[in-house]
Amino acid sequence: MDDTVLRVEHITKRFAGHTAVEDLSLEVKKGGIFGLLGPNGAGKSTTIRMIMNIIMPDEGKIVVFGESSASRDLSHRIGYLPEERGLYPKMRVLDQLTFLGETKGISRSSARTKAGQWLGRLGLGDWSTKKVNDLSKGMQQKVQFIGALLHDPELVILDEPFSGLDPVNSQVMKDVVVEIARQGRTVLFSTHIMEQAEKMCDRIVIIARGKKVVDGSLADIKQEFGGRHVALTFTKNSDRAARVLQDKRLVRRVDDYGASAEVELAPGAEGDVLLGTLVREGVGLSRFEIVEASLQSIFIQKVGAEAASVPAREVVNA
C-alpha cells in the first residue's frame, strides 16, 4: 500500500500578470512533519489553497490520500488552518467550534464534546461561552487551531501556524503539532521562520518565486549542502572577531549576528587555526562548535538573492 498522503504534480497557477506557482511538485508521506518553506511571496499560501481545493491550479494535478476526489470531499480527513485567520466575531466559542466540526462532517454532539476537551487542554475552558470578539488575538488563534483539529484529521495543513503568537502559546501549539505527528498522523506546515522548521520538520521543501529550490529530508539537505561550519558565540571583543572573520583564507562565508555568528570555513582551512586566531586576538568565546549548516544559512544561500528581488506585486499574493 502506497504511504503517500499528498502528491502535488507539476502545478502552475497564474494570476493576472504574474505566475504565483510554477511547475511545482512535492510528495508528502504518511506520518511526520513536512515543512513548506519560503520567503514572503514565494507562493506557499497559494500552493496550500490549491491543495485545499479552494482555488484550482491552471495546470497539473493534486492527489490527496491517493483518491481521485477533490480535497473538499475529503475534508473530514483533513484539518486546515488558513493563513488569514477568520472566525465569526459574535459567535460563542463553543458554538463556533461545534459548527466548524459539523462542517467537517462530524456529528453535533461529538463536535461539542471534543471542542470542550480541546478548550480545556489549551487553557480556554473558562472562555467557552464567551463571544469570539472578547478573546485576545492569541486566544482566537488557538480557537481556530482547535477548529482545524477537532475532527481528528489524518492530514493537518497549517499555514503559518506560529505567526503572531507569543512564546508561551507558540510552545503550546508546537507541543500539539508534535503529538499529532507522534500519533502517526501527518502534518504539513508552512513557515518562513527557519529555526522552527529546523527543529520540527523531518522533510522540507523550500520554494522561492513559485519554484521549488530545495526538496528532501533535513539530514540529506544538510549533507548535500556540505561544507564545514562553525557556530560561534562571543562574550567580549566581538568587533575584533568580525575582523578575523573577514579573512578569506580562513572563512568562505560568514553570517554575523553580532553576539554570535555562523561561519563556513574556507576550503583547506582548519577549525583549530580559526580558533587559535580568535583567541590570539583576545576574542572571548563561550561557544566554538563544528556543526552542520543551519537551515537558515542554507535558506539564505539558496534563495537569498532571489528573495531580495521579489517584485512588490507578488508579495500581495503571498
Next chain:
Amino acid sequence: MHKIIAVIRREFIERVRTRAFMIGTLLGPVFFIAMAVIPGLLLSRGSAGRRVAVIDATTGDFGARVESALAAAKEGTGANAKAKYFPIRIQSAPSRVREVLDSLVPKTGLPEKESALDGILIVDESGVTTGKVSYFGVNVGSLEDMGQLRAALTPLMITERLRRSGVDPALALGATMPVDLETRKVSDGKLTGESGAATFGLAYAMGIILYMALVLYGTQVMVSIIEEKSNRIVEVLVSSLTPFQMMLGKVLGVGLVSLVQIATWATAATLLSKNQGRILGFFGVSGAGSGMGFSFPSMPTGLLIVFFVFFVLGFLLYSSAYAAIGAMCSTVQETQQAQMPIMMCTLVGWFSTFALLKDPTSSFAKIAGFIPPLAPFVIPVRYSLAPIPLSELLLSIGLTILGLLIVVWFASKIYRTGILMYGKRASFRDVLRWVSAS
C-alpha cells in the same frame, strides 16, 4: 445534507439571538397597536366640536338652516356620538360682511382660549345660486374636514335652490338623498363579509409587506456574506463546504428567520384586531373611533396559500440575487451601486401593485404575473382583489420557479469565484467571465 443543515441552523440561531431580531419582532406588534390606537385618538380628540361662526348675509332662512344642519352633524355613531360643530350664527347685512369677518378673525385659531373660534363660514344670497361659500379656519388644510363640510352644505344648497323654484321642501329633501354604496366582497363564490375598503387595505398592506420583507431580508443575506468575506471565515468554510452549500444554507437560514418574524407579526396582528375594542379602551379611546381605525381583515385560506407560496419563491429569487451581489463586493458601500438592478426590480414590482389596485383585471396585471421578478408582488395582490384562473396561477408559479433556478444557477457561479475575491469590486465583465467559466 448534514452540512447544509448545520449552516442553516447556525444562520438561524445566531440571527434569532441578536438584539436586532428581538427588537424588530417586538416592535411589529407595537406598530400595529399604534396603527389601531392613533386614528382613534386623532378622531376622538382632534376634530370633534369645532366652533364655527356662520355669518349669515341671506335674506331668507337659509342661514338658519345651515346653522341647524351643522349643529345636527355628529361624529361617530350611536350613544358615543358627539357634536361635530358648535355653530354660532351672526346675522349681517350683505354690505357689512367684510366688517364682521374682520372683527371675528382676531378671535379665531387661539387654542388657549376656551371661547375662541375654529372657523368662520360666510353664506350669502349669491352663494345660493353660484354655489360659492367662503370658509376661513384653522383646519382648511385638512382634506377630510373640508370634504365633510362640503358634504354637509351641498344638500342644503340643492334643496334651497329647488325650494326657490317652487318645489315642495319634503320632496326636494327626498329627491336629493345621496347614494350610500355599501360594498361586500365576494370571493370563491362566497360572501366574505369584508367591505371594499378592507379588501383594498389588505391588498395594499400585502404589497408593502412583500416589498419590505424581500428587500430587508435579501439585504441581510448580502451583508452577512460581506461580513464573512471580511472576517476571512470563508477561507475555512470553503475548504469543507461547497460554495453552493454555503449560499443555500445562508439563504434558507435567513428565510426561516423571516418566516418566524412574519408569522409572529401576523399572529400579533390577528390577536390585536380580535381584541381591538379592549385595547382601544385601555388607551382611553372610546369605541367611537374604532370603526375608522386599523383593522386586520381576515385572510381567506386560498389567499394565505398564494401569499405564502409567492413570498417563499420571491424570497429565494431575490436573496439569491442579493447573495451574488454580496459575493461580488468587499464592503457594504460597494454594494450600493451593484445592487441597483435588484432595487429596480423590487421597486417596479411594488409599483405595479398600485396599477393593480386600480384595475386588477387589466392586461398589464396578467402579463406582470408571468414575469418572474414581478410575479411575487403582483400575484398575491391581484389574487386578493380578483379571482385568478388556476391554470394562470400554476403557469405563473412554474415560470417563477424557472426564473428562480436561472438566478440560483447564475448566483452560485458568481458566488463560487467572488467569495474569495477580496479588495476590489468585480466589474460586470469579470462576473460574466466567472459565469462562463465552467
